[in-house]
Each structure stands twice: as structure tokens, then as C-alpha cells.
Amino acid sequence: MHHIDPAAHLARVRETRPLVHNITNHVAMNSMANVLLAIGASPAMVHAREEAAEFTALAGALTINIGTLSPHWVDAMEAAALAAGETGRPWVLDPVAVGATRYRRETGARLLALAPTVIRGNASEIIALAGGAGGGRGVDSTDPAEAALEAARRLAEHTGGVVAVTGEVDLVTDGRRLAQVRGGHPLMPRVTTLGCALTGVVAAFLAGADDSFEATTAALASYAVAGELAGEVARGPGSFAVAFLDALYHLDHEALAERARLEMADAP
């Protein structure tokens, strides 16, 4: 398997400036839009049943995040995911706290059945989505990414897509290949919705990509490098969030070549 070059993927995002349609949670919307603008994509948040599917067909990629649910929104999520499938748009499922309540488990199952191109979650969420009992309470993971490897592999086989388990070390698999991404910074979990925003970055990298596994891995590696750079100037979570957007905006070939730490592992 050939080398994954994050800079080449980032260059594609910046050249094509993909419109990313997000049905995401209320907490994440502003941060996610800023992250997508900083990386060079064009975000839009559209959640009404009346227009979600129509809008998906205009976009380069779609994200669906179940962080703050309500019945109308779940309907729009399904309609948008169906539209993505019918029009060949890649879409990313972010199963926030999917194991916490019956409503989340049911919604997660409905969306899983629509075969997301990529699923991005923390270990507890990936385990719960695969039908296991992850230890996550709210949106935080209580399991390391490695603990979710088997669940990730099962989900990838089930959907035919890619699964990314993010944590201190990120794992990406399409059931056949497995990549590990290191980097980031300990302050990242102290800034809300950076994981949700990463889901948007994965979608931006998927738009126009030939290989979803490689694009996802490149997105994670780019995000980790930006986190590392931000961590060098941050004085706490407030200044980290600011520096992170600046770092995403300035992220370039040199920084990625020097700092990206992604490696292929044996197939799971």
C-alpha cells in the first residue's frame, strides 16, 4: 500500500473549497464552521426536513452528528443521508454519546443502516455503535482507542466504509487496512467540540477524494499537527482554541512533512 501524503489532500481541499453540509449539534456549530473555514472548506448548517436532502445534493460532502437530537432533526438526518447515498456524496457519521440513552442507540442504528462513508467517534462511541457496552457517559470517552479496534473492524465490514476511532492515538480502518495517527495535544479534550469539528474536516477531505481511507487518515494527521502547533503557544484551553484556528489556517506542506505521524499497521 502506498504512502499517504496529508499535504496533497489538504491542497485539494484548499483548491476545491468543498461545500460541507453539516447536520450537527448545537454546541458544535460555531466551532465547526470556524474550523472548516480555517482549513479552507466552505461550511453550511442546514437541518430542516423541508430542505436537508435538497441541500445535500448541492454539497461536496455531508456530516451527521447526533449530539443534540430531536425528532425533526433525526428525520432530516435520514433524508440527507439517503440523498448522499443516491447522489454519490460521501458522508460522515459522528455518533456522539450513542450509548447513553435508548433514543441515541435507536438513532445510531437508523443512521448506521444507511452506510456512512466514514464513522468518526471516540472509543466508547464506536464500541456502543457496534453493539457493545462502551464505558462512555456523556461525550467523553472512558476507553482508549485500542479498546475499540475490534468494534471498528466490525463496523467497517458492516457498512463497507471507513471507521476512525479518535483519542490519544487515532486508529483508522476500512476493515482491510489499518492506520495509526499520533500527535495532537492534551488540551484538545478541554476545548468543546473539537472532535465534532474534526468530523467536518474529515468530510472536507473526503470531497473529491479517490480513497476514503486515505483521505480520512490525512484529515486526522493534519488535525493532529495543527493541535501540536497550537499547543506550543497556548496558555490554556481558551488560548488553545484561538491558536488552533490560526494553526489550521497556516498549516502547510512543511509542517505536515516534518510533524505528521501516521503509520500503517498490520491489518486488524
Add this chain to the structure above:
Amino acid sequence: MHHIDPAAHLARVRETRPLVHNITNHVAMNSMANVLLAIGASPAMVHAREEAAEFTALAGALTINIGTLSPHWVDAMEAAALAAGETGRPWVLDPVAVGATRYRRETGARLLALAPTVIRGNASEIIALAGGAGGGRGVDSTDPAEAALEAARRLAEHTGGVVAVTGEVDLVTDGRRLAQVRGGHPLMPRVTTLGCALTGVVAAFLAGADDSFEATTAALASYAVAGELAGEVARGPGSFAVAFLDALYHLDHEALAERARLEMADAP
């Protein structure tokens, strides 16, 4: 026609601290509230059908932004716009991505029929709202402001109000007069919802103003100067957003006198 002095309008906002009622999109709410507080106004976000009209009657001005729609919200928007008309409150329509879907076009038309005091949008949105085919995809404009001048003039005649087309150069017209505002900074489109927040600032400047055209132009000029000041210290979009709020807060007569670049043009 006499000279427009942005500092005089800003002084009125700071003295009267107008309550601005916003029915705006989920992405913009936090940024818009911070922008309004920084400039000296008092923001409130109230969107329930059960109370929107009642709340409008308490406020000095109203904004309606169609960025993230749902049927209940559209009902509240109409009720609030009607209440604004009945009680003599100025209101500003922000037709985010109005050309993107049928639902947006219909909602835009319903609100346009209620005669907004000011419409503020990018060129693609103004063209689409006027019934033309703007090139905008999501919330970003693909047309320069000048391309929307004829559409702006038609909308101003249709509503009897003011239309502001914002972009690298801003245009303001009431169908009879035309102003151009220059300034701002290239990082502004890289920070989400700064356009939406500008709509709030326009509303704050309209509260208690004698002339909507002049107040709108003054708001745009003040915003552009703050953007310019922020751009001088920002290192990227993250630090720009922070510096922009600081600049709005400290914006004064001197900075506006020295930097504001607004000029009257021939009638459109």
C-alpha cells in the same frame, strides 16, 4: 445630501444601549451576541412562536436571519416581523443562502412581503432574493457586490426600504441614494457569521435613527474599521475573531474619523 458621520451613530448606540431582538441562525447566535455587546448594544435571542411577537414590542430593533430554518421558526419570524411593522420597530432581513433551496426561496419571499426596513446580504443572496439566479452555493457569495446593484435597487423599490450588499466593497441603497463602504480585512470571510453579526449591528444602529440609509451606512463603515484594526494584530482567523471584538469595544471617534471610507455615489 449631507455627510454621514459613523461616530455620531455609534455614540447613539452606546448611549441608548438598544435591545436588539434576534431570530438568527444557530451558528451565529453566540458570535452575534458578543458583537452586539462589544459595540454597546443589548442582544436577546428569542424564537418561540409563543413569545416572539410580544418580545419584539419590547425591543428597539429586530433581526431575522434564515440561516438555519425550521417551520416553527419561520412562523415566529413572520409574527415578529408583523409585530415590528405594527409597533414601528425597524427590522433587518438577512437572507442567508436564500437561493439554495425551494424552502429558502419561499421563506425569503414570505419575509420580503413584510417589507424589511433593511435587507443585508452578500451579492448572491441579494440577486437570488430579487428573483435572479445568483451563483451562491452555501453562505458564501460567488458574485462581487457590484453585480447585485441592479437587484438591490429593485428590492429597495419593492420594499420601500434600504438594501445593503456586503462584500469586499459594500453597497447601500434606498433606491434613491447609493453609498459605497470600503475597508475590512481579507480574514473576515474566514471567521464564521461575521456577516450575520453585522446584521445585528445594522439593527442596533437603526434603533432610534432618523434615516435608515444613513444608519445602515454608518454601521457598515464602523464594522469595516473594526475589521481593519483587528487585521493589524491578527495572526489568523482565530486571533482575528478575538481582536475584532476588542476593536469593536474600543472603536472611537478618532479611529472612525481617520479610517472610515464611505462615499456617496451617483444614484443607481
Add this chain to the structure above:
Amino acid sequence: MHHIDPAAHLARVRETRPLVHNITNHVAMNSMANVLLAIGASPAMVHAREEAAEFTALAGALTINIGTLSPHWVDAMEAAALAAGETGRPWVLDPVAVGATRYRRETGARLLALAPTVIRGNASEIIALAGGAGGGRGVDSTDPAEAALEAARRLAEHTGGVVAVTGEVDLVTDGRRLAQVRGGHPLMPRVTTLGCALTGVVAAFLAGADDSFEATTAALASYAVAGELAGEVARGPGSFAVAFLDALYHLDHEALAERARLEMADAP
């Protein structure tokens, strides 16, 4: 009555990292999540009727904020408050702008009947919630905290809980005891939803606390010290918000011992 040590309460939050379930307004969600993460708690925003009560039972504390209402949300608020009562979770009511509209007054009354552990509001809100006519228009208070002391006492007696009136000087009472907290910074009201986020911090301090009055007072004192520290480096409301999160994150025993200004007053 014994001494209240804010540092001991803060240490408990950081050790136990309580999951705080928030049904809060759209404007506050992101800021509140960041404030809770910075102080060491784990925030979650869950508002669907389908899952709110179930989620409350997983959390260490609950907050309900009526800033941006809609009927589905009010139902979820009632269900969550009931679940909190049944499962012995402390919960905090934040009656944003409760006097502004009939819908807010009715919603405030419904929630008040469910006996919140703590009510946290500005003076105008506390007066309005107690049935008086506070001067508040939107979310800003037009009354000093002292003006709400009698109303706070009545509410505390009515609910059997604690009432915190925040402003330039904060007052906390459980009907029997009264504490005053000073500190903070004049820029705090210029940053949106810092009051809402404080409600979350109060909830985090309540989780696992023996005495709600003491925990609430400790939360307010900690917040005020962080505000004071942030004010020393801020250049305006934008940089204040950033510095405030950094200050909450680094808040320690020394800063609290040196700067916290809380004192017991005669019973109201």
C-alpha cells in the same frame, strides 16, 4: 457557621469530574461547555423529550436555562427536573429574562414548582420570578443584586433551596444564611452568556456536595476570582473571554486563598 473554602470545592470538582447535564439556551451552549471543561467538569447538552429524563439520571447535576424556549424544550425541562428530583440529583434553574413575556413567566412558574436546588439569576430575574416587577428588559439586569434580596429570601423559602443573585456583588441565601461574594471584572457583562455558564459551574460544584449553600457560594467565589485574573490580561471582551477560560483552567488554591472575597452576612 463554619468557613467556606472555595478551593476544597474546586478540588472535588476536579477529582470527580462530574457529568453536568444542561438544557440551556442556544447562545450559551458552546461557551458553557468550554467553561465547564476548563473548570474540570464534563458537560453534556441533551434536550429531546425522548431522552432528557433518562440522561439526567446518568449525570451528577442538571441545569435548566430558559433563555431560548420552545414547547418541546419546555416539556424536556420539566421531565428532566422531575427526574432530577426523583433520583436525588441537584439541579439549577437559570430564569433568563423570565419577566419579559407571558410565556417566560408561565415557564418559570412551572419550573419553580419543581423545587430547584438552586436558582441563579440577576436581580431583575429573581424579582420577576418571585412575582414582582423587575426592570429587566432582555437578559441584562437593571437592578442591583441588593434590590432582589427580599425576593431571593421568599424564593428560597418557597423552594426550600438556595437562591443566588449575581451582579456586581453576588448574594447567596438559603433563607437562613446569607453570603456576599465580591470580585469579577467589569468586562464580564460584555461577554455573552458568562452568567449562563456560571449556572453550569454552580451545578458542577453541587454534584457530590453536602451543603448546597456552601457549594453555590464557593462556585461564585471561584468564578469571580477567575474573572479578576482574566481582567488583568484582557484588552477587551474578545481577549477577556479567552483569558477567562485559561484562568478557570489554572485556578488554584493559592489564587483562591489570596483573592476570594466571600463573607457571611446577617441572616436576611
